[in-house]
Amino acid sequence: MRGLGELESKVMDVLWDAAEPLRVRQVLDRLADPRPLAYTTIMTILDNLHGKGLVRRERAGRAYEYLPAETRAEVGARLLRDVLDSSGHAESVLLHFARSASPAETDILRRALRKRRDPS
Incomplete structure (x- = not known):
């Protein structure tokens, strides 16, 4: 994930894959x-x-339980939006991306565009 260190990214992956909030020891394990x-x-990384x-924390007794503030998809979309906004060439970036998309990704984009045109 852009802007995160290797260990921060691994910790986020653990949190995204969890079905519930996790304590530091659970993340470490x-x-x-x-x-x-x-x-x-790991406590410092989570802090x-x-x-x-990127994460929220809630008191659970004397410890904190951590959970992602956004889903993996929401973070990915926000990062893409940041790239498009900061590039100054959103059209070029999108066209390069479209040319690199797999057939499955192209189908996803086409379905999303059809839904956007016909929201019913």
Whole structure:
């Protein structure tokens, strides 16, 4: 994910894949990382992600439980919007993307455009 470090991205993946809010220990236990990671490292990562507005946290006794502030799809769409807005060449970016899209992705885009034209 753009703007996030490797470990931050892995932590976000764990949260997105979870069916419920997770405590620091649960995130640590679910991380697929070949390096041994400290509890305090994951606690700091989650605190940083909270500060960036990417995760929400709720008190659960003396600890916090963390959950994503947005879905993976919402974050991806926001990042794409940021790229389009900052490029100054949204048409070129979209055309390059369209040319690189797989047949399945092209079908998704066509269906979305048809829905937009005919919302009924």
